[in-house]
Amino acid sequence: MTDHSITKPSIRRTIMATAARYVDALLGSRGCFFTFHRAAPEKIWATLPNRDFYLDLDFLDTLLTYLKASGREVVTIEEGRKRMRSNVPTRPYVNFSVDDCYRDTYEHVVPLFRRHGVPVTLFVTTGIPDGTMAMSGAGLEDTILNRDEIIVDGHRIMTDTAERKMTAYSALEARWDGPKSHVFYARFCKENGLDAEALHWKHAITWDMLEELAHDPLVEIGSHTVSHPRVSALGPEEARRELTDSRKRLQEKLGLPIKDFAFPYGRLKDCSPRDFEIARLAGYESVSTTTKGLIRSGNSSFVLPRITLNGGHRTLLVPELHMAGATALAAKVIGRV
Numbered sequence: 427m428t429d430h431s432i433t434k435p436s437i438r439r440t441i442m443a444t445a446a447r448y449v450d451a452l453l454g455s456r457g458c459f460f461t462f463h464r465a466a467p468e469k470i471w472a473t474l475p476n477r478d479f480y481l482d483l484d485f486l487d488t489l490l491t492y493l494k495a496s497g498r499e500v501v502t503i504e505e506g507r508k509r510m511r512s513n514v515p516t517r518p519y520v521n522f523s524v525d526d527c528y529r530d531t532y533e534h535v536v537p538l539f540r541r542h543g544v545p546v547t548l549f550v551t552t553g554i555p556d557g558t559m560a561m562s563g564a565g566l567e568d569t570i571l572n573r574d575e576i577i578v579d580g581h582r583i584m585t586d587t588a589e590r591k592m593t594a595y596s597a598l599e600a601r602w603d604g605p606k607s608h609v610f611y612a613r614f615c616k617e618n619g620l621d622a623e624a625l626h627w628k629h630a631i632t633w634d635m636l637e638e639l640a641h642d643p644l645v646e647i648g649s650h651t652v653s654h655p656r657v658s659a660l661g662p663e664e665a666r667r668e669l670t671d672s673r674k675r676l677q678e679k680l681g682l683p684i685k686d687f688a689f690p691y692g693r694l695k696d697c698s699p700r701d702f703e704i705a706r707l708a709g710y711e712s713v714s715t716t717t718k719g720l721i722r723s724g725n726s727s728f729v730l731p732r733i734t735l736n737g738g739h740r741t742l743l744v745p746e747l748h749m750a751g752a753t754a755l756a757a758k759v760i761g762r763v
């Protein structure tokens with residue numbers, strides 16, 4: 427007897443992969459750079475209050491298998507830049523970069539890319555392995571996930587159901603957004619009797635982990651500032667320090683040349699023309715944003731578009747629309763690039 431639950435999706439995927447090859451032949455060589463932050467196995471993913479921030483690992487596994495079946499190559503940013511400089515037509519290519527870098531980058535993400543034999547780029551915020559950056563989002567989410575109630579500014583908030591957990595997380599994340607998030611988080615830790623240090627290391631990537639990953643030929647490492655600020659909101663000296671010191675720190679700790687930089691948040695309003703010039707002077711060879719777009723021959727390495735993969739979109743049609751350029755076109759039309 428046929429198990430339709432297994433066969434049907436796999437037939438659908440084969441049909442989609444074949445159709446994608448025809449679309450690719452029509453659209454010609456182009457690159458699509460994806461970015462995401464965290465990843466979790468499906469069972470854990472389904473319980474997370476901030477699940478859009480995570481990719482479901484099972485979905486990522488399916489996506490990597492699908493890319494191979496549809497003839498797309500997964501490349502490093504360095505290889506993507508080589509293709510941008512060349513006019514020789516190539517198969518469509520894709521890059522995946524992980525921003526910030528948490529413990530799950532080491533435990534789950536890199537092992538999955540290794541299993542598929544394809545590269546992945548890590549944009550590291552150095553304050554995470556240095557323990558100098560308050561990981562307020564991770565600490566808040568962990569607490570909400572594991573407690574039935576929390577205290578915020580002296581008020582009790584119930585977090586005893588999945589829906590209440592998600593609502594509480596998104597309300598507090600929005601309230602804390604900005605340069606004072608560490609102040610709100612310190613108060614939250616105090617009110618709820620949390621060990622901020624222990625919570626940090628429960629979620630942070632460490633230098634030991636990064637040193638091990640830096641030796642992996644499938645891992646490319648770039649910088650994502652020291653403390654993850656909105657760079658356009660900083661004074662020029664502070665902005666220069668964020669870009670220069672993170673590069674220097676990664677080079678010292680990992681013994682590698684750090685050539686690639688990604689702006690935190692990464693929309694055009696988060697990085698001004700001044701900041702691209704600071705990146706150039708800091709010695710970077712490429713700068714990634716999160717504006718939607720595709721990469722083609724002749725693109726500048728200093729404004730690389732990247733498309734953020736949202737954890738809630740767990741169907742292959744969404745990355746397929748990104749790779750065909752449909753979402754970039756839609757963003758342009760509605761003026762949200």
Ligand SMILES: [Zn+2]
Pocket residue numbers: 525526650654689690691
């Ligand atoms: Zn980031």
